[in-house]
Amino acid sequence: MGLTGLEIYKHLPKTNCKDCGSPTCLAFAMALAAGKASLDACPHVTDEAKEALDSASAPPIKLVKVGTGDHVVELGEETEIFRHDKRFFHPTGVAVLISDTEDVAAKAEQFDNLEFHRVGMDFITDMVAVKCDSGDAAKFKEAVETVAGKTEKAMVLMADDPAAMEAALEVVADRKPLVCAATADNFEKMTELAKGKECPLVVQGKDLNETAELVGKVEGLGHKDLVLDSGARETSKVLADLTQFRRLAVRKKFRPFGYPAIAFATKEDPREEVIQAGVYLSKYADVVVLKACEKQQLLPLLSWRLNLYTDPQKPIAVEAKLYDVGEPTEDSPVYLTTNFSLTYFIVEGEVESSRIPSRILSVDTGGVSVLTAYADNKFSAETITEAMKACGLEDKVKHKKIVIPGHVAVLKGALEEESGWEVVVGPREASGITKFAKDNFS
Amino acid sequence: MAQRDTVWMRISKHAAEKGFKIRDFGELLVAKFKDEFPSIVDRVQVTLITDADKVEEELKRAQEFYNARDERLKGLTDESVEEFYSCILCQSFAPNHVCVVTPERLGLCGAVSWLDAKAAYEIDATGPNRPIKKEGLIDEEKGIWESTNEYVYVNTNRSIEECSMYSFMDRPMTSCGCFECIMAILPEANGVMITTREYGGDTPVGMTFSTLAGSVGGGVQTPGFMGHGRAYVLSKKFISADGGLGRVVWMPKELKDSLGDELRERAEEEGLGADFVDKVADETVGTTADEILPYLEEKGHPALTMDPLM
Numbered sequence: 001m002g003l004t005g006l007e008i009y010k011h012l013p014k015t016n017c018k019d020c021g022s023p024t025c026l027a028f029a030m031a032l033a034a035g036k037a038s039l040d041a042c043p044h045v046t047d048e049a050k051e052a053l054d055s056a057s058a059p060p061i062k063l064v065k066v067g068t069g070d071h072v073v074e075l076g077e078e079t080e081i082f083r084h085d086k087r088f089f090h091p092t093g094v095a096v097l098i099s100d101t102e103d104v105a106a107k108a109e110q111f112d113n114l115e116f117h118r119v120g121m122d123f124i125t126d127m128v129a130v131k132c133d134s135g136d137a138a139k140f141k142e143a144v145e146t147v148a149g150k151t152e153k154a155m156v157l158m159a160d161d162p163a164a165m166e167a168a169l170e171v172v173a174d175r176k177p178l179v180c181a182a183t184a185d186n187f188e189k190m191t192e193l194a195k196g197k198e199c200p201l202v203v204q205g206k207d208l209n210e211t212a213e214l215v216g217k218v219e220g221l222g223h224k225d226l227v228l229d230s231g232a233r234e235t236s237k238v239l240a241d242l243t244q245f246r247r248l249a250v251r252k253k254f255r256p257f258g259y260p261a262i263a264f265a266t267k268e269d270p271r272e273e274v275i276q277a278g279v280y281l282s283k284y285a286d287v288v289v290l291k292a293c294e295k296q297q298l299l300p301l302l303s304w305r306l307n308l309y310t311d312p313q314k315p316i317a318v319e320a321k322l323y324d325v326g327e328p329t330e331d332s333p334v335y336l337t338t339n340f341s342l343t344y345f346i347v348e349g350e351v352e353s354s355r356i357p358s359r360i361l362s363v364d365t366g367g368v369s370v371l372t373a374y375a376d377n378k379f380s381a382e383t384i385t386e387a388m389k390a391c392g393l394e395d396k397v398k399h400k401k402i403v404i405p406g407h408v409a410v411l412k413g414a415l416e417e418e419s420g421w422e423v424v425v426g427p428r429e430a431s432g433i434t435k436f437a438k439d440n441f442s
Numbered sequence: 443m444a445q446r447d448t449v450w451m452r453i454s455k456h457a458a459e460k461g462f463k464i465r466d467f468g469e470l471l472v473a474k475f476k477d478e479f480p481s482i483v484d485r486v487q488v489t490l491i492t493d494a495d496k497v498e499e500e501l502k503r504a505q506e507f508y509n510a511r512d513e514r515l516k517g518l519t520d521e522s523v524e525e526f527y528s529c530i531l532c533q534s535f536a537p538n539h540v541c542v543v544t545p546e547r548l549g550l551c552g553a554v555s556w557l558d559a560k561a562a563y564e565i566d567a568t569g570p571n572r573p574i575k576k577e578g579l580i581d582e583e584k585g586i587w588e589s590t591n592e593y594v595y596v597n598t599n600r601s602i603e604e605c606s607m608y609s610f611m612d613r614p615m616t617s618c619g620c621f622e623c624i625m626a627i628l629p630e631a632n633g634v635m636i637t638t639r640e641y642g643g644d645t646p647v648g649m650t651f652s653t654l655a656g657s658v659g660g661g662v663q664t665p666g667f668m669g670h671g672r673a674y675v676l677s678k679k680f681i682s683a684d685g686g687l688g689r690v691v692w693m694p695k696e697l698k699d700s701l702g703d704e705l706r707e708r709a710e711e712e713g714l715g716a717d718f719v720d721k722v723a724d725e726t727v728g729t730t731a732d733e734i735l736p737y738l739e740e741k742g743h744p745a746l747t748m749d750p751l752m
């Protein structure tokens with residue numbers, strides 16, 4: 001919730017000089033409020049006004065970065081309680097937990113190999129957490145060093161003992177790990193360590209009140225890259241606390257909770273642990289730590305994260321172009337569909353399973369499905385013919401035959417006339433493609 | 443969004459080619475009446491008049507009904523009724539918007555008066571118009587009640603906590619998208635300007651109707667800006683908490699003319715004098731603050747000496 005246009009206007013020069021490109025200061029203020037302009041466009045705004053506007057328009061939740069190089073994980077800067085009101089911005093960091101009492105090297109290796117490619121996207125477990133269960137600073141340091149040697153991904157260091165943390169930071173401070181955690185007992189030392197190495201710090205209270213108080217103390221010591229942990233570990237309690245963090249930060253601008261939050265899955269059974277992590281990922285953990293490290297365990301969690309963090313205002317689209325399935329030749333069949341990603345990938349999957357090398361032309365329909373696009377005139381004889389020309393289809397295949405979705409069989413005549421190609425009406429549902437392909441093309 | 447004799451419909455050549463006939467409007471109306479009002483309608487007959495002279499003649503008869511209804515509404519004040527009515531017809535596209543319709547403030551689309559809302563509720567108690575009992579007065583001047591706040595809070599998906607009936611500066615009512623007019627603060631003149639859907643040109647705040655609509659619509663509270671119905675300008679409750687009609691410094695000539703004598707009468711009632719209407723600038727005077735300020739000063743517009751709006 002930013003400032004209203006009128007509140008912004010009060011800080012502007014009110015000269016209507018038009019130097020910003022807007023006809024009046026009020027119009028500029030309204031554009032600022034809507035996020036359609038930047039204050040930099042006004043050359044006459046005073047420094048005091050700038051500061052007042054900057055701090056008032058600062059995001060309700062601070063952006064905190066963990067890691068370095070290509071593996072920086074950005075947390076926070078969320079502005080919504082409900083995704084449908086706008087969108088969620090920074091996907092929850094999913095951190096796999098490695099204890100310094102297990103086979104650290106083996107698990108770290110397994111972790112680093114966790115990558116999935118599905119529906120044209122990469123699913124990545126982006127963080128690794130190393131926990132000091134041994135109580136031995138030297139052992140923790142060794143474990144951290146081993147993990148750091150196996151993976152470049154962002155790290156979370158978990159130790160309550162400042163001595164252990166200090167030892168670990170000696171080897172990985174330049175990787176900007178998330179230091180976990182400052183508690184009521186150790187916050188002075190932990191803050192000093194994290195601040196000294198410019199690493200983000202988890203502040204862990206025993207409940208919401210103590211967390212807020214502790215945040216104040218840590219901020220007082222001059223460290224402001226913080227991540228919240230209310231200390232709760234029971235699923236329903238964690239969910240309640242995470243919800244309060246988000247609500248108080250976004251709705252009430254309660255500054256002590258204006259930081260991202262971390263949550264820890266505790267269940268022993270991996271299936272239950274993933275479900276628990278899913279709860280936290282949904283509402284409103286910015287980092288979730290769990291032990292599970294098998295692909296089949298993590299994929300559902302990462303898929304859910306992908307779904308949550310896509311922009312609900314934009315249909316999910318694939319690039320509109322000619323796709324090859326297998327190694328098509330100039331005799332291979334050509335299928336036609338839209339660039340709505342769900343439609344496209346279902347068609348692609350079916351064409352693939354027909355085991356006949358083919359091409360799929362995905363027409364730019366603004367990411368909407370076949371019938372919707374047809375109704376909106378975005379999937380018409382004209383747009384399709386244009387797409388066929390744009391990708392140079394004529395030069396790629398010898399035949400002049402194209403398969404259209406059965407649901408738009410009505411397009412056949414118009415498309416044949418417009419494109420000069422023979423139009424074959426394919427099945428209504430993608431599930432019929434395999435059989436259709438075998439009957440017609442093999 | 444229009445009613446009475448302000449509905450416009452055009453048949454495209456394309457539709458006509460495909461066989462659409464003017465008769466089909468009648469078929470649609472019959473179906474719609476039967477569908478919407480099954481409890482009070484049994485049989486429906488629609489007569490479409492295409493003879494222009496006959497239309498003019500019948501329109502006069504219709505005007506009498508319109509006037510009678512307006513007169514009936516004029517006798518009602520917000521103080522004299524027990525309840526207001528909500529209108530959530532626009533929630534299909536502005537899910538966080540609620541109109542609170544009072545006798546002295548019609549829906550911002552101009553199409554739903556307090557009497558219309560009451561009738562709609564009586565026809566369909568589960569429809570978009572529901573009574574809101576006036577209970578728990580919080581601020582009489584600004585028009586804030588506990589009961590209206592509660593209704594608005596619940597029905598805006600808990601996004602608008604408080605809402606005032608008579609102020610556009612402090613927690614104003616939200617706007618959906620079908621407002622007939624938009625009022626906007628004009629800080630340079632310590633007043634308010636009004637632009638209308640019909641007037642597409644520039645306005646002294648530097649934003650056209652559509653630009654303003656883009657920033658105030660969609661069910662958000664935007665202090666200093668508000669969508670409203672044309673007839674609201676004539677209400678005694680027209681931004682009464684912010685100084686009322688005397689604040690208006692600019693409006694399109696078309697609006698001035700169409701409100702005409704009624705606007706003059708209202709100005710006199712408010713003690714602004716019958717010549718107040720001539721003190722209000724319009725696009726023939728100018729469309730920027732710089733252009734209209736000298737005019738307002740020359741005419742001695744009351745807004746210039748009123749309490750500061752901000």
